[in-house]
Amino acid sequence: MILSRFLLCALTTFGVIGSINAQTDTGSGGSTPAIPTLNGEMQWIWAGDAQDNTMRAFRFKLPKGATCVTFAISADDAYTVWVNGAQIGNNTWKPPGGSAWNTLDVYSVSLSYSTNVIAVNATNNVNVAGVMLTGFVQYYDGSQTTIFTNSSWLTAGAVSPPDGFQEVYFDDSTWVGATEKGGKDTSPWAPLTIGPFTGKTCGQSDDPDHSYPSPSTCSYLPPLSIGARSPYWELSYRANCEVKRIEQSWRTCQSEKQDLINRLIVFIGSIPNVDVCNLVHCDTPHSSVRIIEGVHTQVVI
Incomplete structure (x- = not known):
C-alpha cells in the first residue's frame, strides 16, 4: 500500500x-x-x-x-x-x-x-x-x-x-x-x-x-x-528505479528490525525469573512468539 x-x-x-x-x-x-x-x-x-x-x-x-x-x-x-x-x-x-x-x-x-x-x-x-x-x-x-x-x-x-x-x-x-x-x-x-x-x-x-x-x-x-526517447520513457524509468530502491531499503530495514527484536528477546530470556510471553503479549493477534530450545524466543510483529 x-x-x-x-x-x-x-x-x-x-x-x-x-x-x-x-x-x-x-x-x-x-x-x-x-x-x-x-x-x-x-x-x-x-x-x-x-x-x-x-x-x-x-x-x-x-x-x-x-x-x-x-x-x-x-x-x-x-x-x-x-x-x-x-x-x-x-x-x-x-x-x-x-x-x-x-x-x-x-x-x-x-x-x-x-x-x-x-x-x-x-x-x-x-x-x-x-x-x-x-x-x-x-x-x-x-x-x-x-x-x-x-x-x-x-x-x-x-x-x-x-x-x-x-x-x-x-x-x-x-x-x-x-x-x-x-x-x-x-x-x-x-x-x-x-x-x-x-x-x-x-x-x-x-x-x-x-x-x-x-x-x-x-x-x-x-x-x-x-x-x-520521449520524456515519458525517461521519467517512467526514473520513477521505477526510485520505487525499486525504496522497496529494497524497506526489505533491508524489515530484516534488520527482525534481527534486533530476536536479539532483544534472547537477552530478555536470559534474565532469571522473567516471563517473556507476559512481556510481549503472546496472545495478541499481531504477535507470534516461538520458543526455540527453551531459550531463544523469536517474535514476529
Whole structure:
C-alpha cells in the first residue's frame, strides 16, 4: 500500500500520470506562453438555432501528445470551461448583456493525460448565441499547432448539458458537429479583442470569490534530438528505479528490525525469573512468539 501510494505520487510528480493545473506566468521551470491571436478560421458555434434561456454542451479532444494548451474563449452570453474535468474558469462574473462577449478570456493549462478534452457549458439568455475559442497546443517534441472552434467541435445538440459531460472519458459517440455561426468579423459580435493574460489563476483576478485549480507553470520542453526517447520513457524509468530502491531499503530495514527484536528477546530470556510471553503479549493477534530450545524466543510483529 505504501509503495503504491509512493508510485502514484512519484508518477504524478514526474508528470507520467495525468494532472491538470491552471498556469500562471510565475513559477519555476517555465516561461509564459504567448497570447493566442484572432485568426480567420475560428468560428462562432452553437447547437442548432439559438433559443432564449438555454444551456448547451460542447466538447473537443486535443491531439495526442499535448503537454500544454493556451486558449482564448468567449460566449454570448456566458460560458464555463473545463479541461479534463477540472473547472478552469467562466465569464459569469461579467455583467449580463452589453459587450461581455467582445473580449476573449485567456487560459493556459498544463496537460499530461493521454487523452485531453476541453468542455464548455454555454448559456444564451436572449437573442443570438455562440461560443468562440482560439488557441494553440504545445507538444513534447517542442512543436505547436493551433486549435479553434468550428464544426469539428462536438455538441449534445439542442438539449441541456448531460451529467458528467466535462469528464475526459464521457461517451460522446452520439454527439454531432456544432453549427458554425460565422467568423471573427461576424455581426453582432465584431470587433473582438483578446484580453491580457494576468498571470493569476484563471479569472481569479476579476472574480476572487471563485476557486479554481492551483496554479503551476506550463513548462517548455525543447525538441527531441534524433534518436532520443520521449520524456515519458525517461521519467517512467526514473520513477521505477526510485520505487525499486525504496522497496529494497524497506526489505533491508524489515530484516534488520527482525534481527534486533530476536536479539532483544534472547537477552530478555536470559534474565532469571522473567516471563517473556507476559512481556510481549503472546496472545495478541499481531504477535507470534516461538520458543526455540527453551531459550531463544523469536517474535514476529
